[in-house]
Amino acid sequence: MSIADLSGKIPNNVNLKDDKRLLRALESWQPHFIDWWKEMGPEGFQADDVYLRTAVSVDREGWAQFGHVRMPEYRWGIFLADQEPDRVIPFGDNFGKPAWQEVPGEHRNALRRMIVTQGDTEPASVEQQRRLGQTAPSLYDMRNLFQVNVEEGRHLWAMVYLLHSYFGRDGREEAEDLLLRRSGNPDKPRILTTFNDPCEDWLSFFMFTTFTDRDGKFQLHALAESGFDPLSRTCRFMLTEESHHMFVGETGIQRVVKRTCEVMNQVGDDPAKVRAAGAIDLPTVQKYLNMWFTSSVDLFGGEKSSNAASYFADGLKGRFTESKYTDHVCVEGVYEMPVVQEDKLTTEQVPLRIAMNEILRDGYVSDCENTVERWNKVLEREGRSERLYLPNRRFNRRVGEYSGIRFDTAGAVITEHEWTKRRDEWLPNQADLSFVKSQMHQVLEPGKIAAWIAPPLKGINDNPFAFEYVRHHAS
Amino acid sequence: MADHNAKTPEVHFHRHPDHYKHWKLDFEGDIARLRMAVQEDGGLNPDTVLKLNSYDLGVDLELADAVQRVRFEHPEVRCLVVTSVTPRIFCAGANIPMLASSTHGFKVNFCKYTNETRLYLEDMAANSGVKTLCAVNGTASGGGYELALACDWILLPEDGNTAVSFPEVPLLGVLPGTGGLTRLVDKRKVRRDLADVFSSLAEGVKGRRAVEWRLVDECVPSSQFAAAVERRAHMMADEAKLTHPLRAGPGVTLPELECTRAADSYRWKYVTMDLRRADRMAEITIHAPEAVPANLAAIRAEGASWWALRCFRELDEALLQLRFNQPETGLVLLRTKGDATKVMATDHLLSEHHGDWFVTEVRLLIKRVLKRLDVTARSLFSIVEPGSCFAGTLYEIALASDRIYMLDHPDEPNHVRLSEMNGGAYPMANGLTRLQTHFLGEPERVRQVLSHLDPFSAATALKEGLVTFAPDDIDWDDEVRLAIEERVSLSPDALTGMEANLRFAGPETMETKIFGRLSAWQNWIFQRPNAIGERGALTCYGKPQRPEFDWRRT
Structure with missing residues (x-):
């Protein structure tokens, strides 16, 4: 694509056509992005027409324009x-200063690191989900998957925009590297x-969009609280899209x-019978919930973090809804943090700034x-007494204060022996994963849906569920 | 600020692989593998948490022990692979809270010891023919990368994440002081402008750029990393066999040194150390061997109890005791006692059997201990009295001293002697022998005194410039007493600086730059408010406050 084409075809509100630096950077990056999308984006659906929402401007009408489009041609x-x-x-x-x-020179490296780390998650999730289209339970779900995917792609663009515009040659190299790393490739x-x-599998996808996208x-x-204004503005717009991803997960x-x-109301609550009837038994749903919640909780990083303290002190990364707090400096004050000492839980007073990761995690939890309460409302409405629960944040951690120690789902310290004994009660084992996988079959007929999931209450953009959200061209 | 020494119990120096807390040492054929697995709650100070494979003195004592044991106990080993057990972390360097809460004196001695250990790795590769390969299988920052720099070959996985870095300047306001800056430009010959960029970039450099900038030697995809390490290790071992064909046969086990302790004394078999606390001084006496092995087979039969090895291992431990456990001892009187002819006979064995790997290792160990003496920040006076044996190798101890006092007694014979071992077996950090450094202004004297095969009387030694003063028996007591009293009254800091400047005349080497330039600057920074003041960078690290600097440059 030539420079003139680029500025015309890329919807933007950053005055792209007059930004020589950005145009030059995108001229080389954009074709590599398309190559990456074709190689690592949804496998087997690149030629299909998908009913997607595109943002062409940030105002009310502009940010949600719907139409069928082939994904590699998505704008x-x-x-x-x-x-x-x-x-x-x-x-x-620097509280209160303009x-x-x-980018301030002294914060350049830290900001670049944060932007790259955030940016890296966007293409990563597309890669993680690239084969899910082949087992989509309905066209509606398939379309939602692709919508999530193209928006993750756009979030990658958002981060690349920052790297290209504010971080010079290093930024351009990092932007290239974002297209070179691959999820799960050692x-x-x-x-x-x-x-x-x-x-x-799709149970993982819904858990991922619920828990991981919520991170x-x-x-x-x-x-979005950052003192670096372009980062703040970029993230504020991304949030409007992120909420759709969580909608997909939560309603899924x-x-x-x-x-x-x-199914339980028909065959009883015996998980084997539920499975035999083609639905996913509640214990398995709970185990998936446990697995994805805990791995997402890890994403917030160590409970005590001097990096997090620096980011806060420097005005680079704030708290969730910073304006609701009264103290924005946080030099005084402590966070009461549960820690394990000699196999017992006790409380440690951690300076607030050091505990910033944990403060963010509190809001998340x-x-x-x-x-989970809203999911339980479904059980209630269906007249069931069973309930799902959120495991304690200390359970099954690989990062931070609680990693390397065994906890039960209520957050109590347990022995390695007890962990080994009860692990399969809490987390999916190979048989659970295989069972869920065995239920994943592609349904391509409009209006039809797989047996393990109920249809949605309504379709997309006032269309019915039976709408042909994806026009699949068999290859 | 907490006082590290106050909280840390006395440091003990014996280590053994069976009881390592922080490393795993395994042997397979001609390859040894030393894998870091730092135990978080295994610090010398129980309050220190050694996160992310960060190290304290205890971790480094084990490292030094491992290197020493590979050299003596495993002559079959030709390549040592240094790597980590911890996933994604190679080593995060020295533990910062430990440094921040340590006294200045402890910091300086900790850094000095870690510097010596890294130099021992290089000494082993250069002189024993055990090559070192660093498999950086995770983040290597600060001292972690400095450890890698001390190895012959650095292998890095190319996974888009693993980086080598020096975050000291940008994050801690101090230097990569364990040889880091020096090895970058002096050893690896990284361009100084790139070294400047690298050393101010907290996140470091990874992958191909690390190779292009000469920061590492090779970078391979993660999936091929283990195989590449194996291949390279075998290649290096094969090369070492060609350059150092002599290492063979059974090793020599190094037992724990027995030491009888009293309140003010340490008694090893050949070395004793008596503390005169009220005078802020210590006396170290080195005893000559009682007997000398007849030949190489007898040397091997004696193994670690051979005087040449045991005596210098003991002296080494005495020096560490001084540095870490006796900070107020300012002056050390060095004495020798016993039959000088037995010392000369031992020197003859050390020289004659230079081709034997074990004798070579003993010579190299003596060299290292003498170097440790050279960089020990205490005033050193050698006292040569009748009954002493400052001969050959033991005369190096006199040459390492700041002054040599020799009693010129009319009735009791008193001599110093030189041997072939004074002619090049024990080079100093500057690459010269102690005699060459001693006579830097009169180089011809070195040959002259070495060709003088007879013992030197006090008068001759004084005339030849081998001793500083030679008072007679009437003046002796007063002269020595006055010298001691004067010395211990002077500023300890000024003395440390003066001695360090006078001891290393002559050429610069990487090693002299590490101890004389890098360490000196580091120790200056360690004293400055910008590092350790209330809002200094080192103080603030890991705390909620940000550092505040005094912006004036000196």
């Missing part, structure tokens, strides 16, 4: 939320462990649970609790 755009006049740095040692419109893994875990929501909120599990209830 990935660059959007920032509108600039707030006279915005100030909302926290940290927000930075350019030779060039994605940066964060969770984004190298396989996501091979994304909290990280974006924290970055609701529909799974609904279907399971219907409570958001997740609300979600």
Whole structure:
């Protein structure tokens, strides 16, 4: 694509056509992005017409335009939320000073690191989900998957925009590297462990979009507070899209649970019978929930973190809804953190800034609790007494204070022996994974849906469920 | 600030692989593998948590022990692979909270010891023919990368994540002081502008760029990493066999050194150390061997109890005791006692059997201990009295001293002697022998005194410039007493600086730059408010406050 084509075809509100530096960078990056999308994007559907939402501007009408489009031709755009006049740095040692419109030299490396780490998760999730289209339970779900995928692609563009515009040659190299790493490839893994875990079935996909994308929501909120204004504006716009991903996950599990209830109401609550009837038994749903919640909780990083303290002190990364706090400097004050000493839980007073990761995680955990409550409403409505629960955040951790120690789902310290004995009660074993996988069959007929999930209450953009959301051309 | 020494119990120096807390040492054919697995709660100070394979003195004592044991106990080993057990982490360097809470004196001695250990790795590769391969199988930052720099070959996985880095300047406001800056430009010959960029970039450099900048030697995809390490290790072992064909046969086990302790004394078999606390001084006496083995077979039969090895291992431990456990001892009087002809006979064996790997290892160990003496920041006076045996190798101890006092007694014979071992067996950090450094302004004297085969009387030794003063029996007591009293009254800092400047005349080497330039700057920074003041970078690291600097450059 030539420079003139680029500026015309890329929807943006960053005055792309006059930005020589950005145009030059995109001229080389954009073809590599398309190559990456074709290689690592949804496998087997690149030629299909998919009913997708495209953002062409940030106003009310512009951000959600619907139409059938082939994914490689999707118009990935660059959007920032509108600039707030006279915005100030909302926290940290520079609290109250004018927000930075350019990257401050002393924070350049830290900001680049944060942007690259966030940016790396976007293509990673597309890669993790690339084969799910082949087992989509309905065209509606398939379309939602692809919508999530193209938007993750756009979030990658958003981060690449920042790298290209503000970080010079290093930024361009990092932007290239974002297209070179591959989820789950030991030779060039994605940066964060969770984004190298396989996501091979739809129960995992719904859990991922519920829990892992919710981490994304909290990280974006924290970055939306940043004193670096372009990062803040970029993340604020991304949040509007991220909420759709969580909608896909949350309603996905609701529909799974609904279907399971219907089956249980017919055949009883014996998991074997539920499975035999083609639904996913509740214990398995709970185990998937445990697995994906815990791996997403890890994404917030160590409970005590000097990096997090620096990011806060420097005004780079704030808290979820920073404006709701009264103290934006946090030099005084402590966080009461449960820690394990000699096999016993006790409390340690950690300086607030050091505990910033945990403070962000608090908001996340409570958001997740609300979600599980909403899932339980389905059980209630269906007249069931069973309930799903959110495991304690200490359970099954690979990162931070609680990694290397065994906890039960209630957060109590247990022995390695007890862990080995009860592990399969809490986390999917090979048989569970195989069972779920065995239920995954592609349904391509409009209006039809797989047996393990209930249809949605309504379709996309006022279309019916039976709408042909994906026009699949058999290859 | 907490006082590290106050909280840390006395440091003990004996280590054995059966009881390592932080490393795993395995042997397979001609390859040894030393894998770091630092036990978080295994620090010398129980309050220190050694996260992410970060190290304290205890971790480094084990490392030094492992290197020593590979050299003596495993002559079959030709390549040592240094790597980590911890996934994604090679080594995060020295533990920062430990440094931040340590006294200045402890920090300086900790750094000095870790510097010596890294130099021992290089000494082993250069002189024993045990090559070192660093398999950096995870993040290597600060001291972690410095450990890699001390190895012959650095292998890095290319996984888009694993980086080598020096975050000291940007994050901690101090230097990569364990040889890091020096080895970058002096050993690996990294361009200084690139070294400047690298050393101010906290996140470091990874992959191909690390190879292009000469920061590492090779970078391979993760999936091929283990195989590449194996291949390279075998290749290096094969090369070492060609350059050092002599290492063979059974090794020599190094037992724990027995030491009888009293409140103010340490008694090993050949070395004793008496503390005179009130005078802020210590006396170290080195005893000559009672008997000398007849030949190489007898040397081998004696093994670690051979005087030449045991005596210098004991002296080594005495020096560490001084550095870490006796910080207030300012002056050390060095004495020798016993039959000088037996010392000369031992020197003859050390020289004659230079081709034997074990004798070579003993010579190299003596060299290292003498170097440790050279960089020990205490005033050193050698006292040569009748009954002493400052001969050959033991005369190196006199040459390492700041002053040599020799009693010129009319009735009791008192001599110093030189042997072939003074002619090049024990080079100093500057690459010269102690005699060459001693006579830097009169190089012809070195040959002259070495060709003088007879013992030197006090008068001759004084005339030849081999001793500083030679008072007679009437003046002796007063002269020595006054010298001691004067010395211990002077500023300990000024003395440390003065001695370190006078001891290393002559050429610069990487090693002298590490101890004389890098360490000196580091120790200066360690004292400055910008590092250790209330808002200094080292103090603030890991705390909620950000550092605040005094921006004036000196």
